[in-house]
Amino acid sequence: MVTTLGLGACGGSDGDDASPDTTAAQDTSGATPSESGGDTDESSGGQEPTDADVPDPVALLPLEARVPDGFRQGAANCDPGYPNDPNRGEEPDFEGGADRYSSWFTYAVPEEWGSAGRGSAGSGGITGTDEDRRFDWDAENSSRGTIEVAVDWDSRSPDGEVLDWEGEPWTTFDYKSSVGDDEATITFEKVATVTVGDQEADLFYLDPAQAPNHVSQTEYRVRLGVLELPRNQGLGEFPLVPYSVVVTISFDASETPVDQATVEKIVESFTLPECTWEATLLAHEMIVGVDLNGDGHVRSAEDLQAELEEQLAEMQESSEAGDS
Numbered sequence: 379m380v381t382t383l384g385l386g387a388c389g390g391s392d393g394d395d396a397s398p399d400t401t402a403a404q405d406t407s408g409a410t411p412s413e414s415g416g417d418t419d420e421s422s423g424g425q426e427p428t429d430a431d432v433p434d435p436v437a438l439l440p441l442e443a444r445v446p447d448g449f450r451q452g453a454a455n456c457d458p459g460y461p462n463d464p465n466r467g468e469e470p471d472f473e474g475g476a477d478r479y480s481s482w483f484t485y486a487v488p489e490e491w492g493s494a495g496r497g498s499a500g501s502g503g504i505t506g507t508d509e510d511r512r513f514d515w516d517a518e519n520s521s522r523g524t525i526e527v528a529v530d531w532d533s534r535s536p537d538g539e540v541l542d543w544e545g546e547p548w549t550t551f552d553y554k555s556s557v558g559d560d561e562a563t564i565t566f567e568k569v570a571t572v573t574v575g576d577q578e579a580d581l582f583y584l585d586p587a588q589a590p591n592h593v594s595q596t597e598y599r600v601r602l603g604v605l606e607l608p609r610n611q612g613l614g615e616f617p618l619v620p621y622s623v624v625v626t627i628s629f630d631a632s633e634t635p636v637d638q639a640t641v642e643k644i645v646e647s648f649t650l651p652e653c654t655w656e657a658t659l660l661a662h663e664m665i666v667g668v669d670l671n672g673d674g675h676v677r678s679a680e681d682l683q684a685e686l687e688e689q690l691a692e693m694q695e696s697s698e699a700g701d702s
Contacts, residue, residue, distance in 0.1 A: 432616045432668045435659060438603035439483075439650035440575035446643045449486035452511070454651035456482065481509045482654050483529055483604075483623075486647035488640060492517030494524050515634040523633030527644065528626045532601070538620055540601075551582055551599050555592040562589040566599060569638065572645050577603055581645065583638070586631075597628045598641045602648060605658065610666050 443451045492514035509529040516522040532548075533541045540548040551566040566582035584597035602625060606618040625648065627641050659671040669676050 431614060432608045432666060432670075433618050435608065435662070435670055436606040436618065437650055437655055438575070438577055438605055438620075438622075439648055441650055441652045441655055443484060443486070443649050444647055445486045446647065448489055449643065449647065450489050451486050451647075451649075452481060452484050454481070454484050454653055456651065456653035456657055481511060481529070482651075483509065484649045484651050485527070485644055487513055487525075487527075487644060490517055491515065491525065515629075515636075523630055525627065525629040525634055525636060528628070530624045530626070532622045532624060534620070534622075540622065551584075555589065557591050560591055562592050564589055564593055566597075569598075570642060572600065572642050574602055574646055574648050579603075579645075581638075581642065594630065595628045596631045596636075597626055598638070598645075599624060599626050600645050601625075602645075604650060605655070607658075607662050608666055608668075608670075616666065 445451050494512040494514045508531060511527050513525045513527070514522070515525060533545070535541055535547075542548045553564050555562050555564050564584065565588065566584050568580050569583040570581040571578050572581050579600050579602055582599045584593065584599070586593045586596055602623055604621045604623055606620050608616040609619045611617055625645060627636075627644060629636050656671060660677045663670050663677040664679060664682070667676060
């Protein structure tokens with residue numbers, strides 16, 4: 379069965395929205411089918427692009443999981459059957475046809491953490507949604523506090539520059555906060571450089587003690603490159619466009635004393651599952667009109683329609699079998 383990106387659940391409303399400086403989950407750099415003119419590069423004389431014209435897509439996150447000792451890997455949202463999370467029983471917990479405890483990205487968390495569901499999340503990016511998962515500090519005692527791992531797609535300009543939540547070029551995670559007449563600038567301090575596959579990324583730390591009337595939780599933030607995909611820019615040009623996310627790990631340190639070493643291990647375990655990578659390439663083939671996954675076929679709108687009809691037929695057959 380082919381997974382269609384963008385159909386995953388966009389997160390329930392288990393908590394507050396992301397903080398005001400979270401980057402918008404909207405890709406403004408990749409061409410949509412209408413922007414690119416479908417499968418044909420009209421600005422180059424109506425000639426369809428060939429494989430030789432288009433650079434290979436690049437996965438910037440590892441495709442294979444790396445799980446530290448004492449940690450467990452989360453389920454991939456696009457895996458057939460949505461594999462069980464060890465901390466939530468024998469059967470997957472489905473919500474709207476998707477496993478709400480899985481994600482388009484996978485990463486490892488300490489084995490003793492329990493799954494606590496999703497928080498609120500926006501829409502956008504290659505996968506069609508940001509992600510916000512929550513974990514109990516103690517799987518046996520959910521009252522001991524939770525840890526939130528939020529993944530938000532960066533917004534980028536047509537030139538590929540990262541933009542902040544106001545649409546201006548991004549410069550810092552710092553932001554201003556007002557509570558009545560009390561104003562403060564909330565700052566993030568660089569505390570480490572982490573290695574995720576072949577990339578290195580700066581890890582930033584927010585200490586809530588700097589402005590206790592404005593922030594109550596400890597936060598760590600890091601920007602990770604996810605992938606690069608070709609964009610039909612016209613005139614036979616197909617530059618690679620970068621896509622990235624901001625990962626925010628937050629918790630109340632008085633209830634859940636997560637140390638920095640644990641945060642670094644979570645970040646360094648981030649993975650782009652092969653099924654997410656494959657589904658991304660198939661979806662993007664319909665935009666640039668070129669075989670990106672090397673199977674010798676360019677996915678078309680007709681292919682997508684046939685896949686959806688096949689899935690619908692399977693659902694109807696399963697429903698009829700259950701009624702009999």
